[in-house]
Structure formats: C-alpha cells, structure tokens
Amino acid sequence: MDMHPRALEQSNSQFGGPIPNESELTAGVRIEPGKSYGFFTDTTLCIGCKACEVACKEWNNLPADNLGLTGQSYDNTGALSANTWRHVNFIEKAGVRENDLAPFQSGWLMMSDVCKHCHNAPCLEACPTGALFKTEFDTVVVQQDICNGCGYCVPACPFGVVDLSDLDGKAHKCTLCYDRLKGGLEPACAKSCPTDSIQFGEIGELQQRARERVGELHRLGAEEAYLYGTPGAPGATGDLGHLNAFFLLTDRPETYNLPAAPTRASNRVVPSLFSGLAAVAGLALAAAAMFARR
Amino acid sequence: MYQGPTYYGRAQLKPSPFNNWVVGGYVFLAGLSGGAALISAIADAVRPIGAAGAVRRGRYLAMLAPLVGPLLLIEDLRTPSRFYNMLRVAKGTSPMSIGTWILMAFSAFAGLGAAAQFASDRLGWLWPRRAARATQVPAAVAGAGLATYTAGLFAATSTPLWAAAPQSLAVRFGASSVAAAGAALSLAERSARTRRALDAITVAALATELAATEASHRSYRRAGVDGALDGAWGQVEKIGATGLGAALPLGLLVASLALGRRAGRLSQAASLATLAGSALLRMSIMGAGDDSARRPEISLRFSQPDNLPRV
Ligand code: SF4
Numbered sequence: 001m002d003m004h005p006r007a008l009e010q011s012n013s014q015f016g017g018p019i020p021n022e023s024e025l026t027a028g029v030r031i032e033p034g035k036s037y038g039f040f041t042d043t044t045l046c047i048g049c050k051a052c053e054v055a056c057k058e059w060n061n062l063p064a065d066n067l068g069l070t071g072q073s074y075d076n077t078g079a080l081s082a083n084t085w086r087h088v089n090f091i092e093k094a095g096v097r098e099n100d101l102a103p104f105q106s107g108w109l110m111m112s113d114v115c116k117h118c119h120n121a122p123c124l125e126a127c128p129t130g131a132l133f134k135t136e137f138d139t140v141v142v143q144q145d146i147c148n149g150c151g152y153c154v155p156a157c158p159f160g161v162v163d164l165s166d167l168d169g170k171a172h173k174c175t176l177c178y179d180r181l182k183g184g185l186e187p188a189c190a191k192s193c194p195t196d197s198i199q200f201g202e203i204g205e206l207q208q209r210a211r212e213r214v215g216e217l218h219r220l221g222a223e224e225a226y227l228y229g230t231p232g233a234p235g236a237t238g239d240l241g242h243l244n245a246f247f248l249l250t251d252r253p254e255t256y257n258l259p260a261a262p263t264r265a266s267n268r269v270v271p272s273l274f275s276g277l278a279a280v281a282g283l284a285l286a287a288a289a290m291f292a293r294r
Numbered sequence: 295m296y297q298g299p300t301y302y303g304r305a306q307l308k309p310s311p312f313n314n315w316v317v318g319g320y321v322f323l324a325g326l327s328g329g330a331a332l333i334s335a336i337a338d339a340v341r342p343i344g345a346a347g348a349v350r351r352g353r354y355l356a357m358l359a360p361l362v363g364p365l366l367l368i369e370d371l372r373t374p375s376r377f378y379n380m381l382r383v384a385k386g387t388s389p390m391s392i393g394t395w396i397l398m399a400f401s402a403f404a405g406l407g408a409a410a411q412f413a414s415d416r417l418g419w420l421w422p423r424r425a426a427r428a429t430q431v432p433a434a435v436a437g438a439g440l441a442t443y444t445a446g447l448f449a450a451t452s453t454p455l456w457a458a459a460p461q462s463l464a465v466r467f468g469a470s471s472v473a474a475a476g477a478a479l480s481l482a483e484r485s486a487r488t489r490r491a492l493d494a495i496t497v498a499a500l501a502t503e504l505a506a507t508e509a510s511h512r513s514y515r516r517a518g519v520d521g522a523l524d525g526a527w528g529q530v531e532k533i534g535a536t537g538l539g540a541a542l543p544l545g546l547l548v549a550s551l552a553l554g555r556r557a558g559r560l561s562q563a564a565s566l567a568t569l570a571g572s573a574l575l576r577m578s579i580m581g582a583g584d585d586s587a588r589r590p591e592i593s594l595r596f597s598q599p600d601n602l603p604r605v
Contacts, residue, residue: 072302079304089301122452125387128394129379148379149372151311152390155451155587158597160307169372238602257301257590259597265450266387267603268460272449273389276442276464279506280332283472283499284438287333290494291340 004028023186029201031181036138036203038117038176038244039190040210043256044217044225045197046110048074052086052189052198053112059177059188060085063167080113082165085174086189087113089256111247111256112189112198115140115161115174116229119241123173125266126156131171138203138244139176147171158240158262176245203244207231210248217248224250228258238263295521296595306593307452309584313370318577320359320366321444322474324397325467325572327359328437329475331404333495335434337488338427345488348479353404353411353426355478356433359440360401389447396439403433441471444576448583454596455522455586456579459513465506466575470540473499474572477543477565493547493561496568500544507536518595519586527581535578539571 004025024030062083070076073090080087093107121140124132131146149169153162162173177187190200207230217225229235229246234253236242240262253260334352337345368377385391410426413419445467449460476496483489514520546564550557586592
C-alpha cells in the first residue's frame, strides 16, 4: 500500500498523544461525525492469525472466555460473546483446490466475524431502556451506564452477537471502537490486520471497493466470491437494511454460521399485537353474551 | 429440517437469557390479571347486581400483576438496581418497552379500582363504587394489552420458534389469559348462574386457544422449525399446556355445563387444569424457543429465503 504523504511528518515516535486524525494514515479515511463507518471483511485475505481478536481484547480490556481447546480446527474461541467481539472462524473444506492434499493443508476458509452494526438493528430496536443507540458514526453501541441487563437484545439479534456478561450484568458487543473513532483512530482490529482482510472506512466507499474486489476475484476465476450484507445481497434481507460490517464470502453463508436471509424482528410487533387484541376483543364480546344470557 | 452445513454444530443464535420460571410466571400472572380486569368489567356492565361477587373478585385478582409482576421482572434483570431505566424511554419497536407502559397504566387503573372496591366493601360508601366503575374500562383495555403484549415480546425476536408464528402465538396467549381468568373466578364463585357464565367464557377461550395452537403448529411446520418441539419443553407444550391444560378442561367444562347444577366438581377440576395449563403454556413456549435458538439446524432453516415475509 502507498504511504500517506502525512506519514512522512510522523517519522519519529511521539509521546505527546495520538497523532491527529491518525486514521488518515492507517486507513486512508478521516473520521467525521455524521458519516457512516463500518468494516469490509474480505475473507479471501484472512490468514487466521487472530491479530484482530487479540487487538480487540487488548484495546477493550476484555477477559478471555476459554483457555481450553475446542477440537474445532484452529478455532478455540468458539463464538462471539460478551467478552469476545471479534471471532475468527476456521472451516476446513475438502475439494477446494485441485490437489490431493488433506483439507487442513489446502481447504481453509477463514473469516473474522464481528457485530454487523445493522442499519435497522434489531438489538437496538428491542432495547427497552435506550441503552443501545446509533452513534454519530452510524454504529450501534450499548451505553454501559444505562444498560440494566434485561437481556432482550440477546434473542433479538439475528446473528447471535450481543451477549450478557456474568461479570458485570450488562450487555456487551463490538462498539466499532467508538472511543477510538472519537479520537480519530482506526478501530483496533482493522488496524492490526496484517493482510487488510479487515478494512475500515466510510460505508459508500467500502461498498464500492468491495464490488471491485468481487469483480477482480471473478476475473481471476474465483467465481464463487460474493458480498454478504451490502444492499440487496444475502444478509441484508427482511428489512434489516444494509449491514455496516459486511463480508466477502466464497461459500454459502451457513458455512460461516451466518443466516442466509435474516429478518428485522420489530416488523413482527404490529401483526402480533393486533391479532392478540382482536382475539381478546372477540372473547370479550362472547363474555358479554354469556353474562347477558339467563 | 435444514440439511446443509453448520459451523461444527455450534449455535448460530443466542438463546434468551430469561429465567423461564420467573419470566414465564410473570407472563402467566399478567395474563391472569389482565383477563380478570376484562371479565370483571364486562360482568359489571352486563349484570351489575347478579354478578357482583365476580366483579369484586375480578378487581382484586387484577392486582396480582401490579403487585407481584414487577418483583418478578426486576428479579430477572442482571442489574436490578437499574430497573427504573425501563421508564426513561417509550419505544414502539420494543414490546418490552410497550409492555412496561401497559403494566404502568394497568397498575394505575386496576389499583384505583381495587382500592375503590375495598373502600366500598369495608366502609359501605357509595362514591367509591362509582370510582371503581369509572376505572374499570381503562383497566380492561390495558388488561387486554397486558394479556397479549407478551406474545409480541417473544415474536419480535430472532428466536425461530417465537418468530415463526407471531399472530397465532398472540391469539394463544390472549385466549389462554381469558381462560385462566374465567377459571380462577369460577373457582371462587358461589352463584351457580354466574359460575355457568364464567365456565362458558372459559369454554370459548379454550376453544379459541386450541384453534390458535393448531394454527401455530401449522406455521411451525411450514417454516421448518417444528423440530424445536421435539425436546422436553416441546412435550410440556403438547401434553401439558395443550392436552391436559386446554383440551381436557374444555371437555370437562362442556360436560359440566351439560350436566347443569350437579357438576361443581367437574368445573373445579377443569378450572385448576386451565390455570396450570395457562402457566405451562408460557413456560414451555419460552423453553422450546430457547431450544430452537440453540440448534443451528433449526435457526439456519428458519433464516432461509423462503421464510422471508412477502412484500
Ligand atoms: S449484528 Fe446483532 S448486535 Fe450487531 S447491530 Fe445487528 S442486531 Fe445488534
């Protein structure tokens, strides 16, 4: 990648504080309130190093979930949780390339999963306290000083992301490094990703870049490459809108433990309430008739 | 059932962290209280003198949700000391927020009604009776909401079993609430005529519930999530809530109504079964829903494009 001209001004280590608008140097984007930011995770570039997992834990001060081995390929993290906001999936597949190596030598699929920061986020819509909110960067964040641990966001999320912590009794998930964005820094996972599998940027620009990448992969013969979570694509179904954290995948979504066609849960509120009330109203009429009878 | 790949069989969704006994208990009490307020208001409007006992007991019974409900709900929070944050917003997209305000409104009206009833019972004053009559209409309306919003609360999630049948689940909850209230009031009723009316209401409600149960199960099969009812909670739903808790009391009540005056025991047994069934319905739906979220072959099936709402 080309070096940003401003990087030349920063040749020495500085101890005075963060470099102003550092994200311009590391991600090529200036972070400004009022614009939409997100992640483009290109799974074809992921090498499974888990630098994103580590960077996330370090920056956000998150404890480990599991120190054991799962026996599920190199994935010893297991799943996203209250303490794990980036999670690298490892899928060992046979028959990916034309050779006779064992799957673990040639058939890797790796994907760094994260909160999708849905446009119409079901967790946010379900939250009864307003603790979950849309930030000025169009990301979805749980305000820790408001959350009372009701847990309703947990079943609301169509991706199984947000989770309650046993340690503090609050809901936690990826904040897209809200604090770092405020300070002009690229999110920790994207900054640490050595292959640029995780790219941080403004949504419109990321989507454009992703479409070009799919075209490039198709030209190279990887015809199975497609986007998950861009407008109209799988993942952005059922009135969810687009996902601010979207992915480039090369196998069907379920392989990566992603739903093919998730939906917006709050669309079910009105039909449910009205049918219930109609039934009770009908029974109320019946009750009036029973009492009126001799 | 979904046959495609899963990720090492790991869950794709997270099940709700609710305690099914505590929250299920609340949902049951909310239905019972809401239904009691509704039946008591109707009884007072249609048969004010003859059904005075049922009217009075209905107003008292309605106090279960306001008195016990908040304790159960706060108990289930992971940070209970912040329960009041539920009151800092009102959100139409969140049935939990809608329900908070329905419970608030219901508590106010039902509380005034019960207090007025108490004043007229103990002090014999006349004006409290008028006050109780004035509050019973808004209490009944809020009660209808209290009896049904909980189904919307489950339906408006990504848990497959809850999301697969939003409408029929709400009809089941609403009808089960009316049935439970009718059964509870019938148990305490001394006038044979009023008891017959209450039993007839319970019959109508149980029949509605059974029809909605059938509709729910059809939706589950169509969406491919019916496997979620194969587990222990599913058996409780089928045998406990639907069989022993709805179909059996329906039969007993029809028999007791046909036998006329001599069938008090049948009516009592049916009422107890109805109450137990109503509680089991809520708990088993919660438990089986959690099962459906834990099992990837069910959640990945539910999120296939053929289950997208038609636009
Ligand atoms: S992926 Fe889940 S936790 Fe993240 S914004 Fe969407 S609903 Fe909320």
